[in-house]
Amino acid sequence: MTALVLLLAAASLLSGFRPGGSLPFVSLTPDLKPGPGTLPQPDPAKPVLRVGLAAVTSPRANLKHYTALLDYLGRELDRHVIVVQRQTYAEMNELIAAGKVDLAFICTNAYVKGQADFGLEIVAAPEVGGKPEYYSYLIVPSDSNARGLLDLKGGVFAFTDPLSLSGYIVPMYLLKQAGQTPEGFFRNHIYTYSHDNSIRAVAERLVEGGHVDSLVYDLVVSRDPELAKRVKIINSVGPFGSPPVVVRPGLDPELKVSIQSLLLGLSSSEYGRELLEGVAVDRFVVPDERLYDEARRIAAGAKAQ
Numbered sequence: 001m002t003a004l005v006l007l008l009a010a011a012s013l014l015s016g017f018r019p020g021g022s023l024p025f026v027s028l029t030p031d032l033k034p035g036p037g038t039l040p041q042p043d044p045a046k047p048v049l050r051v052g053l054a055a056v057t058s059p060r061a062n063l064k065h066y067t068a069l070l071d072y073l074g075r076e077l078d079r080h081v082i083v084v085q086r087q088t089y090a091e092m093n094e095l096i097a098a099g100k101v102d103l104a105f106i107c108t109n110a111y112v113k114g115q116a117d118f119g120l121e122i123v124a125a126p127e128v129g130g131k132p133e134y135y136s137y138l139i140v141p142s143d144s145n146a147r148g149l150l151d152l153k154g155g156v157f158a159f160t161d162p163l164s165l166s167g168y169i170v171p172m173y174l175l176k177q178a179g180q181t182p183e184g185f186f187r188n189h190i191y192t193y194s195h196d197n198s199i200r201a202v203a204e205r206l207v208e209g210g211h212v213d214s215l216v217y218d219l220v221v222s223r224d225p226e227l228a229k230r231v232k233i234i235n236s237v238g239p240f241g242s243p244p245v246v247v248r249p250g251l252d253p254e255l256k257v258s259i260q261s262l263l264l265g266l267s268s269s270e271y272g273r274e275l276l277e278g279v280a281v282d283r284f285v286v287p288d289e290r291l292y293d294e295a296r297r298i299a300a301g302a303k304a305q
Contacts, residue, residue: 158210241291
């Protein structure tokens with residue numbers, strides 16, 4: 001039995017792996033019917049605000065963490081919020097570009113690419129630990145002897161999403177710098193389509209290693225001490241500008257300003273701070289665009305021949 005078949009056999013550990021093309025993938029289309037942890041059904045009397053949640057974490061975790069915040073935005077803006085989730089970061093960017101998503105919480109490289117491709121606009125970025133930045137962590141099982149990515153040659157590796165900076169672009173850049181490709185370097189590689197799934201893949205020894213978003217890693221292991229005992233960080237790359245909150249080009253300027261004001265003002269009230277705590281953010285800020293220059297450099301280097 002090949003390593004890939006073994007991975008598929010253990011798929012239930014990773015929130016529903018099933019075959020997708022030649023690689024396993026995780027479905028990120030949750031059931032958003034009424035119930036605990038979901039937003040109310042549409043009110044036809046109110047205009048709609050379509051909010052995209054990129055699959056940085058698995059879909060139900062995303063919805064659980066963001067429901068209260070999105071409900072607050074809907075009330076304050078007097079709009080009905082409809083949550084939009086898709087399996088890949090690229091699909092989310094396509095929806096934003098087509099005007100089918102108004103506001104979105106996306107990854108850093110999705111912003112960098114979307115800005116270049118169709119003028120994607122930042123309204124805010126999360127600040128954690130006093131800085132609007134994060135890192136790409138290389139993680140392995142806690143008893144692994146690996147000290148870096150090149151020690152994982154011949155193993156099975158977890159990428160998150162082909163558009164993810166920390167979960168794909170960074171390891172691709174490092175392989176490119178070493179004159180390697182995933183196909184030639186690893187025995188097999190998979191796409192988990194969320195950082196928490198990659199962490200669990202490493203913890204359950206379905207893979208020998210993976211690169212993940214440091215913000216997600218820190219949150220996941222803080223909430224699951226047993227999981228923290230089964231993985232360890234062996235390398236860190238960055239910092240990069242934090243995964244931002246963006247709006248589609250052409251969004252009503254007054255609505256854009258209102259959204260930005262609400263996000264930036266959360267840290268000034270007790271209730272707002274509770275909402276921020278729910279999404280593991282200290283506060284939202286307007287980031288310096290230069291924070292994203294390193295992401296642009298790494299992404300360009302990963303593509304360079």
